[in-house]
Amino acid sequence: MAGQCDGPDPPGFNLDVGTGMSGKPTEQMRADPRFPGVSIHESAYVDDPVRIGEGTRVWHFVHILKDSSIGRHCSIGQNVMIGPSVAIGDDCKIQNNVSLYAGVELEAGVFCGPSCVFTNVNNPRAEIERKSEFRKTLVRRGATIGANATIVCGHTLGEYSFIAAGAVVTQDVPAFALMAGVPARRIGWMSKAGVRLGADLVCPLDGSRYRETDDGRLEPL
Numbered sequence: 146m147a148g149q150c151d152g153p154d155p156p157g158f159n160l161d162v163g164t165g166m167s168g169k170p171t172e173q174m175r176a177d178p179r180f181p182g183v184s185i186h187e188s189a190y191v192d193d194p195v196r197i198g199e200g201t202r203v204w205h206f207v208h209i210l211k212d213s214s215i216g217r218h219c220s221i222g223q224n225v226m227i228g229p230s231v232a233i234g235d236d237c238k239i240q241n242n243v244s245l246y247a248g249v250e251l252e253a254g255v256f257c258g259p260s261c262v263f264t265n266v267n268n269p270r271a272e273i274e275r276k277s278e279f280r281k282t283l284v285r286r287g288a289t290i291g292a293n294a295t296i297v298c299g300h301t302l303g304e305y306s307f308i309a310a311g312a313v314v315t316q317d318v319p320a321f322a323l324m325a326g327v328p329a330r331r332i333g334w335m336s337k338a339g340v341r342l343g344a345d346l347v348c349p350l351d352g353s354r355y356r357e358t359d360d361g362r363l364e365p366l
Contacts (some may be wrong), residue, residue: 174202192228198235216253220289234286248298249289255284258292258310265298285320287337294329307335319364321355 173187182199210228214236214241234253281310290309303320336348
């Protein structure tokens, strides 16, 4: 549904430097004294000042711009651009080809699928600078954004919401909402475990229970 390609790192990607038949290293991960316990591919650029938490992996061709903060145990995929002044919580997974611009904040446990898009200005023009008009986008804890989805700036994605692949989000998203389409609309509810809920609002995976409130929200029991 999300087209998220969630799985292990690509074949041959590991934190140990191995050698191929030529005797040359096949995996060029490096330790940076600025970031103890962090693995950074040699092709990545990390500006100063930046904070990166222990256990995070930064893969090929990533650029992390100044004043950005990345939590612990995150995975930053190939060709990702972050910043400036972007905040990312612990345990986030950002897949290939995602750009997180100034104004974007990810809380802990957020999944960004391949090539999903964030904007930060509603009416850009090449000939007019609008850096003073950046709008904030907040992605709450545990949310999933599917491959090629677009998040129009100035909105909040609620906790454990689930944005389907290719959806275009143009409004705030309630917690646990399953959003799909262009523009995205709510087509159901998702459990914290990432499973679509039926009419009984019981997660078939872990048995957790939910209820709809009078104002149309979903909350765990």
